Amino acid sequence: MYLKALEIQGFKSFPDKTVLNFGEDITAIVGPNGSGKSNISDAIRWVMGEQSAKGLRGAKMEDVIFGGTEQRNQVGFAQVTLVLDNTERIFPALEEAEVAVTLRYYRSGESEYYINRQSVRLKDVTELFLDTGLGREGYSIIGQGKIDEILSTRSSERREIFEEAAGISRFRHRKEEAERKLERTEENLVRINDKISELELQVGPLRDQAEKAKQYLILRDELRVLEISVWLENLDALKLSARKLEMDFRAAGKERDEARAALDALYAEGERFGEEMRQKDMEAEQVRGEAGELDAQAKDQSAAIAVLESTIAHNQENIDRAQTELVESDSRAGGLAAQSAQEKERAGDLSKRLDALNTSLEALLEKARTAAAQAGGQQSEAEVLRGREAVAVAAAADARAEAAAIAAENRQLEERHGAVEAEKASVEEQLEQTQRDAKANRRRLEDARDDAQAAANIIAGHSLRMEEREKKAAAASDKRMKLTMDAGALENRIRLLTEMEKDYEGFSKAVKLVCQNNLRGVHGPVAGLMKTEPRYTVAIEIALGAGLQNIVVDWEEGAKAAIGFLKQRDGGRATFLPLTAIRGEELRPGGVEREFGFIGVASRLVSFDPKYQNIFQNLLGRTVIVEDLDCGINLARKYHNAFRIVTLDGQVINRGGSMTGGSASRNSGVLSRAAELETLHGRAKTMREQLEAAKREEELVQRDLSAARYDLETAEGQRRQAEDEVLRLEGAKNHFDILLKSISENLENLTGELESLTGHLADNRRRKEAAEQAIGRQEALAAQYREQAAAVLSDQSELLAQSSALTEEVTAKKEELAALAAERDAAFQRSADLRRLAAELTGDRVQKEKTLGNYQEAIEKAQAEIARRRENMNALNARRESCRERLAALNDEKMALEARRTAQNKAGQEMNENLLNLERSASRLEQKLATSSMEEKQIIDRLWEHYELSHSDAQAQRIELESVPKAARRIGELKRGIAALGTPNIGAIEEYDRVNTRYTYLTDQRDDVEKAKGELEGIIGGITGEMTRIFAEQFQLLNESFQATFLEMFGGGQAQLELEDESDILNCGIEIKAQPPGKTLKTISLLSGGEKAFVAIALYFSILKVHPTPFCVMDEIEAALDDVNVTRYARYMRGLAGRTQFIVITHRRGTMEEADVLYGVTMQEKGVSKILTINLNDMAKELDIQ
Secondary structure, three states: OOEEEEEEEOEOOEOOOEEEEOOOOEEEEEOOOOOOHHHHHHHHHHHOOOOOOOOOOOOOHHHHEOOOOOOOOOOOEEEEEEEEEOOOOOOOOOOOOEEEEEEEEEOOOOEEEEEOOEEEOHHHHHHHHOOOOOOOOOOOEEOHHHHHHHHOOOHHHHHHHHHHHHOOHHHHHHHHHHHHHHHHHHHHHHHHHHHHHHHHHHHHHHHHHHHHHHHHHHHHHHHHHHHHHHHHHHHHHHHHHHHHHHHHHHHHHHHHHHHHHHHHHHHHHHHHHHHHHHHHHHHHHHHHHHHHHHHHHHHHHHHHHHHHHHHHHHHHHHHHHHHHHHHHHHHHHHHHHHHHHHHHHHHHHHHHHHHHHHHHHHHHHHHHHHHHHHHOHHHHHHHHHHHHHHHHHHHHHHHHHHHHHHHHHHHHHHHHHHHHHHHHHHHHHHHHHHHHHHHHHHHHHHHHHHHHHHHHHHHHHHHHHHHHHHHHHHHHHHHHHHHHHHHHHHHHHHHHHHHHHHOOOOOOHHHHHHHHOOOOOEEEEHHHHEEEOHHHHHHHHHHHHHHHHOEEEOOHHHHHHHHHHHHHHOOOOOOEEEOOOOOOOOOOOOOHHHOOOEEEEHHHOEEEOHHHHHHHHHHHOOEEEEOOHHHHHHHHHHOOOOOEEEEOOOOEEOOOOOEEOOOOOOOOOHHHHHHHHHHHHHHHHHHHHHHHHHHHHHHHHHHHHHHHHHHHHHHHHHHHHHHHHHHHHHHHHHHHHHHHHHHHHHHHHHHHHHHHHHHHHHHHHHHHHHHHHHHHHHHHHHHHHHHHHHHHOOOOHHHHHHHHHHHHHHHHHHHHHHHHHHHHHHHHHHHHHHHHHHHHHHHHHHHHHHHHHHHHHHHHHHHHHHHHHHHHHHHHHHHHHHHHHHHHHHHHHHHHHHHHHHHHHHHHHHHHHHHHHHHHHHHHHHHHHHHHHHHHHHHHHHHHHHHOOOHHHHHHHOOOOOOHHHHHHHHHHHHHHHHHOOOOOOHHHHHHHHHHHHHHHHHHHHHHHHHHHHHHHHHHHHHHHHHHHHHHHHHHHHHHHHHHHHHHHHOOOEEEEEEOOHHHOOOOOEEEEEEOOOOOOEEHHHOOHHHHHHHHHHHHHHHHHHOOOOEEEEEOOOOOOOHHHHHHHHHHHHHHOOOOEEEEEOOOHHHHHHOOEEEEEEEEEOOEEEEEEEEHHHHHHHHOOO
16 A cells, blocks of 8 residues: 545635545545546646646646635635655655655645655656656556547557656656757857867967067067157256246236227227217207207198188188178069069059949949839839849859959969979079088098098107107117127137138147148148037047147158158157058947946047048047046046046046046137137128128118108198198088078078968969859859849840840959959069068178178188287297207217217227237237147146156156257157057957967867767767667566456457567557457557457556556546446456555446445535545445455
């Protein structure tokens, strides 16, 4: 018995801690489907090292942890412990009699392995079970998956089971590990050989470079002593010359300061003259302003006079018009009076005729009465009728006469009505025309007033604009004067610097001599071939040092010719840079550009012609410019002083770590002068443009000022015209008001008369109609009486005829009488009407005469006002003349001041020229001092840069020179010798030692690796031979065991195992052939499903017979068998139970019957498995069953 117990907690469907104790040969685990039986098999497989979630019937490894149910929460980990008996030492490495293997897995993905409560690795657990038949690759756990591997159509997939059974799995793992080591060894050998090949290419050249470097160091040491001594000699000479220059410079500075003070005094005097001229200009401007005000007042007076004269003329026109109207009114009134007299005379004549007609009518009536008396009494009745007829006829005649009178009166009334209507229409037309004229006059008056107001507003705007433009003109003039003076000072400075640059001030004597003689192939000094931004000037000057005065030439021959020229002229020494010989090298930043404070490599901060690239890379290519000294120190520390560092203010950190610094002038250097000159040229150009713009602006402002004056004068003229027009139109308005009032009153009179005539005509029409009705009635009555009378007097025709004649005559007389009476009354009425109209016309004349008096009075007042204003104009003209005389006097004073200022300006120009010469002289001395100082600094810098020596340290190494020229010649020889060696690689000495040492080390290491490779190949060969031997022996045993087991389990037939390739038994596939009883020999793939499963079980049992495992877990492997074969399977398993402990998961009754202990798995609570135990042996004893 080897498997003692299994503890499960939190694994799959076992949330609670569950312990299964195994104490008998065969233990069966039974239960319904889905109760969790196979989870026990999975737990054993998992704790023995299974890492595949699929092999544990899950999607991911987290699925092995209990996931919870409706009643239970999920747990945080799964733990399984396998307790094994080790009394027979199946685990030789462990001395304990009992071995407990534990695996705990958390939801976070972490896992823990323990052996006997000691934390171990998965590898340790795997190695523990190797070659025991146990483990995840062994055959101690047989489930449907293992059966599938046996039944697989690919025979190569069956090898793992046979190798585990043969006990060569351990050898295969060792062989695979040895092969991996051999592969790594071969890779190392390849790398070592590559490095040795690379070093072999370096050793030879480095050996030659090291020899050359040693020779170079000997020459360099001699050159060092000589150069230090020559430089110190030159330094002493420079200091002596600098003391003399200092004295000369102080004297020149003193003289320059005196000249500058005198010029300042002259400028102050000029300023005083300018101030006096400005005062005169202000006074003149004040006088001109006063004169302008007087002109305006005079113009106002003149305009007022013109307006008054216009008013007089207009009033005179009104007087003439009113007088004409009076004459017309008088004429009309006289006509009306004459007409009234005529009508009155006519009415008198008509009265006389009426008296005569009355007399004649009385006579006729008397005659009628006499005739009636003669007729006698017999005719009384007829006479009565005739009388009545006569009365009726007389009444009809009266009515006819009245109708005739009314008709005559109507004709006269209608004539008058027509005349009045015509006159009314004329008056209405005149009124309408007058109203239109008055309205148009009002509009013109409003427009004129608007024009006058607009002109006043325009004048106010022009006045403000005049003031503004006068201020602008003064400001533009001041700006032009200031720019003119500034431009002059700037041009003087440019001229001074240009002359200094042309004379090569600041350069050494040798540089001046070479550059001023235009030698062939000479390009000029380095300082003249480059440009840089002003902020970098100091840094670049310090970085270049003496290199600023190096002369660039085309080739070495040109440098040689220039040196010969200097020797002939005794011109001193200079350094030449041949374009064909100088090679530049620029620092590769490699991360430096990202450092704080880094500005750039010096060679990239200057601009130059591309053909000088090697020159500037040689001089500046390994110098870095930084913001300040702190940044420089940090940079130097980080990169171990691998390059030179210069700050913007001129502090230096040399290669090697030494530092040079102090104060540095920003304007004394040659490069600073060139930068200043370039800046000044730019400023001068800008200033000239500004000056031209100021002049144009001043001209434009003056033109605007003139235009503003013209606009102001024009606006004032327009205002005067508008005011004159307003006065004229106001007079016309007054005239129209009077005229409209007169016409309106006349129209009212005519309208009243017309209404009276219309009413009179209407009354007459009614009277006429009544008269005509009366005529009709009376004539009908007379006809009736006449008929009656005729009937009575039918026999007295003569008397009747006489009576009728009298009656007709009386009637005619009465009609005539009535007509004359009506005509007389109408004549009287017309006469009265004409007298009334004449009286009305007489009343209008009084009003018009009063208006004429008002017009005359206005004319007299205007004439008096004109006289007063003419007196004011004469006074204003006198004051204007006084202003003109004052302006003339001011102009004369300004001309005198201008002449004095011109003379002073001329003197100032002469003094300025003298000051310029003094400044030029002082600047030259200052440049010489700066050059001397720079040369001293360059020598000190050169000592530090080349040899890292201070002045005092250099003095200690100085030697006594026989002569400086002889030492210089020896320096040249040494330099030529060094140049002949080329560019020595000083580091080659150290590099050669390093490379040679590494080459020797790698050669020894290669020998060791090749030896190790041979040893690994021997080990792999030995393992392969041992595996071949063991597998051959074990395969034979397994084949024999399989044949016997097959025969026993099937009760007949035969079976065998065959290698597909016996020449490669470690890699070839294994074929299983079986011949059940009564059938032909077939490969396993041709058998039925049940036969395949039974053959596979027989194979497993044959393996267990040859190499029994401590325990074997079988998970429903007999599921495909029938009951008979299940019984055979169970009985055969019982036969093997003495050597191997069996844990069987099954549903088959035959298997259960052979079990010693039954574990029942139930799932009373959904999702949670529980264990029930039944010991069949104990039950058999209790029941006394054999």
